[in-house]
Amino acid sequence: MALGTESIWLRRHATAAPPRLRLLCLPHAGGSAGFFHDWGHAFGDDVEVLAVRYPGRQERIADDPPGSVEELADALADELPPLLDTPLAVFGHSMGASVGYELALRLRDRHRVSPQLLMVSCRKPPHLLTPRSAAVTDDTALIAEVRRLGGTDAALLADPDLRELVLPAIRADFAAVARYSARPGIPLECPVAAYVGAGDPDVTADDMAGWAAVAPQGFGLTVLPGDHFYLVPRRDALVADIRARLAAQW
Numbered sequence: 364m365a366l367g368t369e370s371i372w373l374r375r376h377a378t379a380a381p382p383r384l385r386l387l388c389l390p391h392a393g394g395s396a397g398f399f400h401d402w403g404h405a406f407g408d409d410v411e412v413l414a415v416r417y418p419g420r421q422e423r424i425a426d427d428p429p430g431s432v433e434e435l436a437d438a439l440a441d442e443l444p445p446l447l448d449t450p451l452a453v454f455g456h457s458m459g460a461s462v463g464y465e466l467a468l469r470l471r472d473r474h475r476v477s478p479q480l481l482m483v484s485c486r487k488p489p490h491l492l493t494p495r496s497a498a499v500t501d502d503t504a505l506i507a508e509v510r511r512l513g514g515t516d517a518a519l520l521a522d523p524d525l526r527e528l529v530l531p532a533i534r535a536d537f538a539a540v541a542r543y544s545a546r547p548g549i550p551l552e553c554p555v556a557a558y559v560g561a562g563d564p565d566v567t568a569d570d571m572a573g574w575a576a577v578a579p580q581g582f583g584l585t586v587l588p589g590d591h592f593y594l595v596p597r598r599d600a601l602v603a604d605i606r607a608r609l610a611a612q613w
Protein backbone atom coordinates (compact mmCIF):
# COMPACT_ATOMS: atom_id res chain seq x y z
CA MET A 364 0.00 0.00 0.00
CA ALA A 365 1.45 3.33 -1.01
CA LEU A 366 0.83 6.42 1.05
CA GLY A 367 -2.28 8.26 -0.07
CA THR A 368 -3.88 5.17 -1.60
CA GLU A 369 -6.95 3.36 -0.35
CA SER A 370 -6.42 0.16 1.62
CA ILE A 371 -8.90 -2.69 1.79
CA TRP A 372 -7.59 -3.34 5.31
CA LEU A 373 -7.68 0.14 6.80
CA ARG A 374 -10.27 2.86 7.13
CA ARG A 375 -8.16 5.97 7.55
CA HIS A 376 -9.47 9.03 9.36
CA ALA A 377 -6.94 11.40 7.85
CA THR A 378 -5.61 14.51 9.55
CA ALA A 379 -5.23 17.83 7.75
CA ALA A 380 -1.48 17.89 8.38
CA PRO A 381 0.97 14.99 8.59
CA PRO A 382 0.19 13.19 11.87
CA ARG A 383 2.64 12.87 14.74
CA LEU A 384 1.07 9.52 15.64
CA ARG A 385 -1.16 6.83 14.16
CA LEU A 386 -3.63 4.86 16.28
CA LEU A 387 -4.58 1.44 14.90
CA CYS A 388 -7.93 0.14 16.22
CA LEU A 389 -8.72 -3.59 16.08
CA PRO A 390 -12.37 -4.65 16.53
CA HIS A 391 -13.79 -7.56 18.49
CA ALA A 392 -15.04 -10.87 17.07
CA GLY A 393 -17.87 -10.09 14.67
CA GLY A 394 -16.98 -6.41 14.79
CA SER A 395 -16.06 -4.02 12.01
CA ALA A 396 -14.20 -0.79 11.38
CA GLY A 397 -17.49 1.04 11.88
CA PHE A 398 -17.34 0.22 15.59
CA PHE A 399 -14.64 2.91 15.91
CA HIS A 400 -16.36 5.48 13.69
CA ASP A 401 -16.73 8.10 16.42
CA TRP A 402 -13.09 7.69 17.41
CA GLY A 403 -11.99 9.07 14.05
CA HIS A 404 -11.09 12.59 15.18
CA ALA A 405 -11.33 12.17 18.95
CA PHE A 406 -7.62 12.33 19.75
CA GLY A 407 -6.61 15.66 18.30
CA ASP A 408 -5.71 17.07 14.91
CA ASP A 409 -2.34 15.31 14.86
CA VAL A 410 -3.48 11.72 15.54
CA GLU A 411 -4.59 9.68 12.53
CA VAL A 412 -6.97 6.87 13.48
CA LEU A 413 -6.78 3.66 11.43
CA ALA A 414 -9.74 1.31 11.94
CA VAL A 415 -9.09 -2.21 10.70
CA ARG A 416 -11.48 -3.67 8.12
CA TYR A 417 -11.69 -7.38 8.80
CA PRO A 418 -12.69 -9.43 5.74
CA GLY A 419 -16.24 -10.76 5.46
CA ARG A 420 -18.17 -7.65 6.57
CA GLN A 421 -19.18 -4.14 5.45
CA GLU A 422 -17.04 -3.08 2.46
CA ARG A 423 -15.42 -6.53 2.47
CA ILE A 424 -18.60 -8.60 2.71
CA ALA A 425 -17.59 -10.64 -0.36
CA ASP A 426 -14.18 -11.57 1.09
CA ASP A 427 -13.67 -14.80 2.99
CA PRO A 428 -13.69 -14.20 6.77
CA PRO A 429 -10.39 -14.79 8.58
CA GLY A 430 -9.35 -18.32 9.43
CA SER A 431 -7.29 -17.42 12.48
CA VAL A 432 -6.03 -14.64 14.71
CA GLU A 433 -2.56 -15.28 13.32
CA GLU A 434 -3.83 -14.85 9.74
CA LEU A 435 -5.17 -11.41 10.59
CA ALA A 436 -1.90 -10.42 12.25
CA ASP A 437 0.10 -11.69 9.27
CA ALA A 438 -1.96 -9.66 6.81
CA LEU A 439 -1.71 -6.48 8.85
CA ALA A 440 2.04 -6.91 9.34
CA ASP A 441 2.33 -6.95 5.54
CA GLU A 442 -0.02 -3.97 5.12
CA LEU A 443 1.40 -1.53 7.65
CA PRO A 444 5.06 -0.91 6.69
CA PRO A 445 4.33 2.13 4.45
CA LEU A 446 2.68 3.78 7.46
CA LEU A 447 5.46 3.06 9.93
CA ASP A 448 7.24 6.30 9.11
CA THR A 449 5.13 7.70 11.95
CA PRO A 450 4.93 6.30 15.51
CA LEU A 451 2.14 3.75 15.89
CA ALA A 452 -0.07 2.94 18.87
CA VAL A 453 -2.43 -0.04 18.82
CA PHE A 454 -5.78 -0.56 20.56
CA GLY A 455 -7.53 -3.94 20.38
CA HIS A 456 -10.82 -4.90 21.97
CA SER A 457 -11.52 -8.55 22.88
CA MET A 458 -10.35 -10.65 19.89
CA GLY A 459 -8.68 -7.48 18.64
CA ALA A 460 -6.39 -7.50 21.69
CA SER A 461 -4.99 -10.88 20.67
CA VAL A 462 -4.60 -9.68 17.08
CA GLY A 463 -2.77 -6.60 18.40
CA TYR A 464 -0.39 -8.70 20.48
CA GLU A 465 0.41 -11.00 17.56
CA LEU A 466 0.82 -7.97 15.29
CA ALA A 467 3.30 -6.37 17.70
CA LEU A 468 5.41 -9.54 17.63
CA ARG A 469 5.37 -9.64 13.82
CA LEU A 470 6.25 -5.97 13.40
CA ARG A 471 9.23 -6.49 15.69
CA ASP A 472 10.41 -9.74 14.08
CA ARG A 473 9.79 -8.82 10.43
CA HIS A 474 10.29 -5.08 10.33
CA ARG A 475 12.36 -4.32 13.44
CA VAL A 476 9.83 -1.84 14.75
CA SER A 477 7.46 -2.02 17.70
CA PRO A 478 4.33 -0.01 18.50
CA GLN A 479 4.91 2.84 20.90
CA LEU A 480 2.06 1.48 23.00
CA LEU A 481 -0.21 -1.58 22.89
CA MET A 482 -3.64 -1.14 24.50
CA VAL A 483 -5.62 -4.29 25.18
CA SER A 484 -9.26 -4.44 26.22
CA CYS A 485 -11.31 -7.26 27.76
CA ARG A 486 -9.09 -10.15 26.68
CA LYS A 487 -6.86 -12.42 28.73
CA PRO A 488 -3.13 -12.39 27.93
CA PRO A 489 -1.81 -15.20 25.74
CA HIS A 490 -0.48 -17.33 28.60
CA LEU A 491 -3.76 -17.19 30.56
CA LEU A 492 -6.23 -17.97 27.77
CA THR A 493 -8.89 -20.58 28.46
CA PRO A 494 -11.02 -22.45 25.89
CA ARG A 495 -14.19 -20.74 24.73
CA SER A 496 -17.33 -22.48 25.95
CA ALA A 497 -19.55 -21.31 23.08
CA ALA A 498 -20.48 -24.01 20.56
CA VAL A 499 -19.37 -22.02 17.53
CA THR A 500 -20.66 -24.67 15.11
CA ASP A 501 -24.20 -24.20 16.47
CA ASP A 502 -25.73 -20.93 15.27
CA THR A 503 -28.35 -20.90 18.02
CA ALA A 504 -25.68 -21.12 20.70
CA LEU A 505 -23.52 -18.59 18.84
CA ILE A 506 -26.32 -16.04 18.69
CA ALA A 507 -27.02 -16.60 22.37
CA GLU A 508 -23.34 -15.99 23.15
CA VAL A 509 -23.25 -12.72 21.18
CA ARG A 510 -26.38 -11.55 22.99
CA ARG A 511 -24.93 -12.55 26.35
CA LEU A 512 -21.85 -10.44 25.75
CA GLY A 513 -23.92 -7.52 24.44
CA GLY A 514 -22.66 -4.75 22.21
CA THR A 515 -23.95 -3.25 19.00
CA ASP A 516 -23.64 -6.50 17.02
CA ALA A 517 -26.37 -8.13 19.08
CA ALA A 518 -28.97 -5.74 17.65
CA LEU A 519 -28.19 -6.83 14.09
CA LEU A 520 -29.13 -10.41 14.91
CA ALA A 521 -32.74 -9.43 15.60
CA ASP A 522 -33.35 -8.73 11.90
CA PRO A 523 -33.48 -11.99 9.89
CA ASP A 524 -32.11 -10.37 6.71
CA LEU A 525 -29.22 -8.67 8.50
CA ARG A 526 -28.54 -11.84 10.46
CA GLU A 527 -27.86 -13.73 7.24
CA LEU A 528 -25.30 -11.10 6.26
CA VAL A 529 -23.42 -10.79 9.55
CA LEU A 530 -23.57 -14.33 10.91
CA PRO A 531 -20.84 -15.85 8.67
CA ALA A 532 -18.26 -13.33 9.88
CA ILE A 533 -19.31 -13.75 13.51
CA ARG A 534 -19.13 -17.53 13.14
CA ALA A 535 -15.66 -17.37 11.58
CA ASP A 536 -14.34 -14.93 14.19
CA PHE A 537 -15.58 -17.01 17.12
CA ALA A 538 -13.99 -20.08 15.56
CA ALA A 539 -10.71 -18.16 15.18
CA VAL A 540 -10.86 -17.14 18.83
CA ALA A 541 -11.52 -20.74 19.86
CA ARG A 542 -8.46 -21.92 17.91
CA TYR A 543 -6.22 -19.28 19.48
CA SER A 544 -5.20 -21.36 22.48
CA ALA A 545 -2.94 -20.56 25.42
CA ARG A 546 0.74 -20.16 24.63
CA PRO A 547 3.86 -18.89 26.40
CA GLY A 548 3.74 -15.12 26.62
CA ILE A 549 6.57 -13.54 24.65
CA PRO A 550 7.59 -10.20 26.19
CA LEU A 551 6.97 -7.13 24.04
CA GLU A 552 9.30 -4.22 23.44
CA CYS A 553 6.60 -1.64 24.16
CA PRO A 554 4.49 -0.63 27.16
CA VAL A 555 1.06 -2.22 27.54
CA ALA A 556 -2.09 -0.56 28.86
CA ALA A 557 -5.01 -2.81 29.77
CA TYR A 558 -8.70 -1.94 30.06
CA VAL A 559 -11.68 -3.91 31.33
CA GLY A 560 -15.28 -3.36 32.35
CA ALA A 561 -15.85 -4.00 36.04
CA GLY A 562 -18.83 -6.20 35.19
CA ASP A 563 -17.35 -8.15 32.28
CA PRO A 564 -18.86 -11.66 32.57
CA ASP A 565 -15.73 -13.46 31.36
CA VAL A 566 -12.66 -11.30 32.01
CA THR A 567 -11.69 -9.87 35.40
CA ALA A 568 -9.32 -7.14 36.44
CA ASP A 569 -7.00 -9.86 37.78
CA ASP A 570 -7.02 -11.51 34.34
CA MET A 571 -6.07 -8.24 32.68
CA ALA A 572 -3.34 -7.65 35.24
CA GLY A 573 -1.69 -10.76 33.77
CA TRP A 574 -0.64 -8.69 30.75
CA ALA A 575 2.08 -7.25 32.97
CA ALA A 576 4.02 -10.49 32.41
CA VAL A 577 4.58 -9.59 28.73
CA ALA A 578 5.15 -5.87 29.36
CA PRO A 579 8.63 -5.34 30.82
CA GLN A 580 8.65 -1.82 29.30
CA GLY A 581 5.74 -0.75 31.48
CA PHE A 582 2.17 -1.72 32.32
CA GLY A 583 -1.00 0.01 33.44
CA LEU A 584 -4.53 -1.22 34.19
CA THR A 585 -7.74 0.80 34.00
CA VAL A 586 -11.10 -0.57 35.20
CA LEU A 587 -14.22 1.24 34.03
CA PRO A 588 -17.89 0.67 34.92
CA GLY A 589 -19.71 -1.62 32.52
CA ASP A 590 -19.60 -5.07 30.98
CA HIS A 591 -17.75 -6.59 28.02
CA PHE A 592 -18.78 -3.62 25.90
CA TYR A 593 -18.13 -0.96 28.55
CA LEU A 594 -16.42 1.10 25.82
CA VAL A 595 -19.78 2.01 24.28
CA PRO A 596 -21.44 3.76 27.26
CA ARG A 597 -18.04 4.77 28.68
CA ARG A 598 -16.69 5.98 25.37
CA ASP A 599 -15.83 9.49 26.59
CA ALA A 600 -13.96 8.26 29.67
CA LEU A 601 -12.01 5.70 27.64
CA VAL A 602 -11.14 8.17 24.89
CA ALA A 603 -9.98 10.69 27.49
CA ASP A 604 -7.74 8.10 29.13
CA ILE A 605 -6.23 7.04 25.80
CA ARG A 606 -5.75 10.66 24.75
CA ALA A 607 -3.87 11.36 28.00
CA ARG A 608 -1.63 8.31 27.50
CA LEU A 609 -0.80 9.32 23.95
CA ALA A 610 -0.09 12.93 24.95
CA ALA A 611 2.15 11.82 27.82
CA GLN A 612 4.35 9.69 25.58
CA TRP A 613 4.64 11.84 22.46
